[in-house]
Amino acid sequence: MSTQAVTSTSMRANSVSTRSLWGSRILTAIPVLFLLMDAIMKLAKPGFVVQATIQLGYSAGVIVPLGILLLTCVVLYVLPQTSVLGAILLTGYLGGAVASHVRSGDPLFSHILFPVYVGILIWGGLYLREPRLRALVPIRNSAAQQNG
Numbered sequence: 167m168s169t170q171a172v173t174s175t176s177m178r179a180n181s182v183s184t185r186s187l188w189g190s191r192i193l194t195a196i197p198v199l200f201l202l203m204d205a206i207m208k209l210a211k212p213g214f215v216v217q218a219t220i221q222l223g224y225s226a227g228v229i230v231p232l233g234i235l236l237l238t239c240v241v242l243y244v245l246p247q248t249s250v251l252g253a254i255l256l257t258g259y260l261g262g263a264v265a266s267h268v269r270s271g272d273p274l275f276s277h278i279l280f281p282v283y284v285g286i287l288i289w290g291g292l293y294l295r296e297p298r299l300r301a302l303v304p305i306r307n308s309a310a311q312q313n314g
Contacts, residue, residue, distance in 0.1 A: 186294045193291030194244075197284045201240045201256070208233025222266045235259065243288065250299065253292050260285045 182190070207215050208229050216226050239259055243252025260281035267278040293299050 182295055182297060190291045190294035193287050193294065195291075197256075197287040197291070198240060198244060200284065201236060205233045205237040205240060208236065222270050224266075243292075249292055249296065253288050256288055257285055260288075 211226075211229055215229060219226060219229050236259060239252055239255040241252070242248040243256055245252070263281040264278060267281075270277075272278055293303070
Protein backbone atom coordinates (compact mmCIF):
# COMPACT_ATOMS: atom_id res chain seq x y z
CA MET A 167 0.00 0.00 0.00
CA SER A 168 1.39 3.39 -0.92
CA THR A 169 2.15 6.11 1.60
CA GLN A 170 -0.45 8.33 -0.04
CA ALA A 171 -3.17 5.68 0.43
CA VAL A 172 -2.23 5.19 4.09
CA THR A 173 -2.30 8.96 4.68
CA SER A 174 -5.67 9.27 2.94
CA THR A 175 -7.13 6.42 5.00
CA SER A 176 -5.76 7.91 8.23
CA MET A 177 -7.16 11.34 7.40
CA ARG A 178 -10.64 9.88 6.78
CA ALA A 179 -10.53 7.96 10.07
CA ASN A 180 -9.50 11.10 11.98
CA SER A 181 -11.82 13.55 10.24
CA VAL A 182 -14.85 15.08 11.86
CA SER A 183 -17.83 16.18 9.80
CA THR A 184 -18.87 19.83 9.89
CA ARG A 185 -22.15 18.79 11.50
CA SER A 186 -20.38 16.85 14.25
CA LEU A 187 -17.93 19.70 14.77
CA TRP A 188 -20.71 22.24 15.32
CA GLY A 189 -22.63 19.81 17.52
CA SER A 190 -19.51 19.28 19.60
CA ARG A 191 -18.95 23.02 19.92
CA ILE A 192 -22.47 23.52 21.22
CA LEU A 193 -22.34 20.52 23.57
CA THR A 194 -18.94 21.69 24.83
CA ALA A 195 -19.83 25.37 25.25
CA ILE A 196 -22.79 24.75 27.56
CA PRO A 197 -20.94 22.90 30.36
CA VAL A 198 -17.75 24.94 29.88
CA LEU A 199 -19.59 28.23 30.36
CA PHE A 200 -21.45 26.87 33.38
CA LEU A 201 -18.31 25.42 34.99
CA LEU A 202 -16.26 28.55 34.29
CA MET A 203 -18.95 30.63 36.00
CA ASP A 204 -18.94 28.20 38.92
CA ALA A 205 -15.14 28.37 39.22
CA ILE A 206 -15.12 32.18 39.05
CA MET A 207 -17.83 32.39 41.71
CA LYS A 208 -15.80 30.09 43.95
CA LEU A 209 -12.74 32.30 43.48
CA ALA A 210 -14.74 35.50 44.15
CA LYS A 211 -16.53 33.94 47.17
CA PRO A 212 -19.72 36.02 47.30
CA GLY A 213 -21.90 35.40 50.36
CA PHE A 214 -24.36 33.06 48.70
CA VAL A 215 -21.55 30.77 47.53
CA VAL A 216 -20.12 30.59 51.05
CA GLN A 217 -23.60 29.90 52.44
CA ALA A 218 -24.32 27.16 49.86
CA THR A 219 -20.96 25.50 50.53
CA ILE A 220 -21.58 25.47 54.27
CA GLN A 221 -25.08 24.04 53.69
CA LEU A 222 -23.46 21.19 51.77
CA GLY A 223 -21.36 20.42 54.84
CA TYR A 224 -18.03 21.94 53.78
CA SER A 225 -16.05 24.69 55.48
CA ALA A 226 -15.60 28.05 53.78
CA GLY A 227 -11.88 27.30 53.56
CA VAL A 228 -12.35 24.77 50.74
CA ILE A 229 -14.12 27.16 48.36
CA VAL A 230 -11.07 28.77 46.72
CA PRO A 231 -9.14 25.46 46.36
CA LEU A 232 -12.25 23.93 44.74
CA GLY A 233 -12.44 26.91 42.38
CA ILE A 234 -8.79 26.49 41.39
CA LEU A 235 -9.27 22.75 40.89
CA LEU A 236 -12.38 23.28 38.78
CA LEU A 237 -10.74 25.98 36.67
CA THR A 238 -7.73 23.72 36.06
CA CYS A 239 -9.97 20.82 34.98
CA VAL A 240 -11.97 23.05 32.62
CA VAL A 241 -8.79 24.40 31.00
CA LEU A 242 -7.53 20.84 30.52
CA TYR A 243 -10.87 19.90 28.93
CA VAL A 244 -10.88 22.87 26.54
CA LEU A 245 -7.34 22.26 25.25
CA PRO A 246 -7.46 19.68 22.44
CA GLN A 247 -4.23 17.98 23.57
CA THR A 248 -5.57 17.32 27.09
CA SER A 249 -9.34 17.18 26.49
CA VAL A 250 -9.74 13.52 27.42
CA LEU A 251 -7.79 14.00 30.66
CA GLY A 252 -9.90 17.08 31.40
CA ALA A 253 -13.12 15.12 30.80
CA ILE A 254 -11.96 12.36 33.14
CA LEU A 255 -11.03 14.85 35.88
CA LEU A 256 -14.30 16.78 35.45
CA THR A 257 -16.20 13.50 35.74
CA GLY A 258 -14.54 12.89 39.10
CA TYR A 259 -15.28 16.44 40.23
CA LEU A 260 -18.92 16.11 39.19
CA GLY A 261 -19.15 12.75 40.96
CA GLY A 262 -18.12 14.52 44.15
CA ALA A 263 -20.89 17.06 43.54
CA VAL A 264 -23.43 14.24 43.19
CA ALA A 265 -22.21 12.68 46.44
CA SER A 266 -22.42 16.04 48.23
CA HIS A 267 -26.01 16.60 47.12
CA VAL A 268 -27.01 13.05 48.08
CA ARG A 269 -25.49 13.53 51.53
CA SER A 270 -27.37 16.83 51.93
CA GLY A 271 -30.68 15.25 51.00
CA ASP A 272 -31.23 17.61 48.05
CA PRO A 273 -33.93 17.00 45.42
CA LEU A 274 -33.10 14.29 42.86
CA PHE A 275 -33.71 15.85 39.44
CA SER A 276 -32.77 19.46 40.13
CA HIS A 277 -29.74 18.99 42.38
CA ILE A 278 -28.47 15.42 42.63
CA LEU A 279 -28.66 14.64 38.91
CA PHE A 280 -27.63 18.08 37.64
CA PRO A 281 -23.89 17.19 37.70
CA VAL A 282 -24.77 14.03 35.74
CA TYR A 283 -26.45 16.17 33.07
CA VAL A 284 -23.32 18.34 32.87
CA GLY A 285 -21.14 15.23 32.59
CA ILE A 286 -23.27 13.90 29.72
CA LEU A 287 -22.77 17.18 27.86
CA ILE A 288 -19.02 17.07 28.53
CA TRP A 289 -18.62 13.55 27.17
CA GLY A 290 -21.11 14.13 24.32
CA GLY A 291 -19.17 17.14 23.09
CA LEU A 292 -15.89 15.26 23.35
CA TYR A 293 -17.35 12.21 21.60
CA LEU A 294 -18.43 14.27 18.60
CA ARG A 295 -15.06 15.99 18.15
CA GLU A 296 -12.67 13.19 19.07
CA PRO A 297 -12.40 10.40 16.46
CA ARG A 298 -10.24 8.26 18.76
CA LEU A 299 -12.99 8.27 21.39
CA ARG A 300 -15.57 7.26 18.76
CA ALA A 301 -13.27 4.43 17.68
CA LEU A 302 -12.90 3.31 21.31
CA VAL A 303 -16.65 3.48 22.03
CA PRO A 304 -18.49 2.95 18.74
CA ILE A 305 -22.22 3.63 18.69
CA ARG A 306 -24.01 1.73 15.97
CA ASN A 307 -27.60 2.18 14.93
CA SER A 308 -29.94 -0.81 15.14
CA ALA A 309 -30.56 -0.90 11.36
CA ALA A 310 -26.85 -1.37 10.71
CA GLN A 311 -26.70 -4.16 13.32
CA GLN A 312 -29.68 -5.98 11.78
CA ASN A 313 -28.31 -5.71 8.24
CA GLY A 314 -24.68 -6.33 9.11
